[in-house]
Amino acid sequence: MEKKIDLTASEMGYLWTVYQSLTMNICILKYYSHTLEDDEVRELNSKSLSECEKVLGELVDIFEKDGFPIPVGFSDSDVNTNAAKLYTDPFILYYQWFVHKGNLNYASIALNTIARDDVVALFSTLLTGALKLLNESRKLLLDKGLWIRSPYIPIPKKVTFVEKQSFLNGWIGEQRPLVGQEISANFYNIVSNQIGFELMNSFIQVIADGDLKRYIERGKEIASKHVNAMSKIFIDAELPVPSTWSGTHTDSRENPFSEKLILNMISYLNAQGIANYGMAISNSIRRDVSTTFSRLAAEVGKYAEDGTNLLIEKGWFESPPQASK
Structure with a gap:
């Protein structure tokens, strides 16, 4: 058998x-x-x-x-x-x-x-x-000419090795340029937050007043603040900031999705955002860059926890498989 x-x-x-x-x-x-x-x-x-x-x-x-x-x-x-x-x-x-x-x-x-x-x-x-x-x-x-490219940097002329601990510096002392991994992580998280921002904006437009709308408005503010924080990293490094979108949604006020689906979608966006920040931290060598991502991840974590509590209050949080007591 x-x-x-x-x-x-x-x-x-x-x-x-x-x-x-x-x-x-x-x-x-x-x-x-x-x-x-x-x-x-x-x-x-x-x-x-x-x-x-x-x-x-x-x-x-x-x-x-x-x-x-x-x-x-x-x-x-x-x-x-x-x-x-x-x-x-x-x-x-x-x-x-x-x-x-x-x-x-x-x-x-x-x-x-x-x-x-x-x-x-x-x-x-x-x-x-x-x-x-x-x-x-x-x-x-x-x-369609819609792809947003990350910044370009020059191809290295030769292989070199880091000789000073200042390579890790961020706020004080000599500050080196961003490396490719840091640029990539920063760029990708800017784009991801812009997508989240636009989704939040569309949800606010079609949801009636209430605790869910207030929660989404808070998420929109967080996404906007995070885009600005990461854009500053590029601006300080004299690198171009990825362009934002315009005209991502119409002026329709008719909600195509249940509030349960919308809140759960935001929960998944939060989880993905935290995972993206975790990857960014692991790829950031400069202290100020990794610290920025740690701070942003913590803020999304608190927002995600409040969203889970809201799901529970509304009876929309389906329990995943769990160990025996």
Whole structure:
């Protein structure tokens, strides 16, 4: 007889989280499919939706095979596909790039700690699809002149070694130029915060007054402040600051998403933001740069905690798998 291998805690945790994110993204992509006007972006959106539904089907099969209760997640009740167009086509294209980048990172992390063949196969599918669609969205952004490039620096003339401890200095004494890793981390986090800022702005526009709207307004202020803090790093280094977008959403006041989906989406943005800052800290050698990212991460952590408390208060926080008492 074939021996049944139970799911480990890591496998349960990753599968449960992916179920939540996939069902949420399916709702969002379904709405986009009803509003997109650009044929190329619509085709990419359709591919993204098909990929999400394929992975979700494999995920449900694993849950059913193991007797794992299917999470509630998100469904058609969380989206109004007939709502008026809220986002411009260029922003939807950037959203595609942003989500596939997140799926690629998450799947690669998951594959480091899982062992069961069917779970490995599922995350391999997620990773492969994310890489393919990330590449397609990148090419489309380039073709349409929408891709934002990070700053350029000169190619080194020769290999050198650091000779002074001042290489680590930030605030006092000799301060060296930013290295490539620091520029990359700073650039990427500026772009990510700009996407978050624009999403918050659109949510504020369609949500009625209340504690959720006030929470989102606070998130918008944090994203704006963080963009300014990281832009200052580039300005002080006499490097160009990435341009911001304009016209990312329309003037529609019709909310296409449930408040439950919106607040959970912000929760996922917070988690991704903290992870991005953690990576930035590990890649920042200069003390002032790493300290800035540590401070920003702490602020997002507090904001995320308040958002989780709000989810619990509203009865929207679905409990993930947990150890026995």
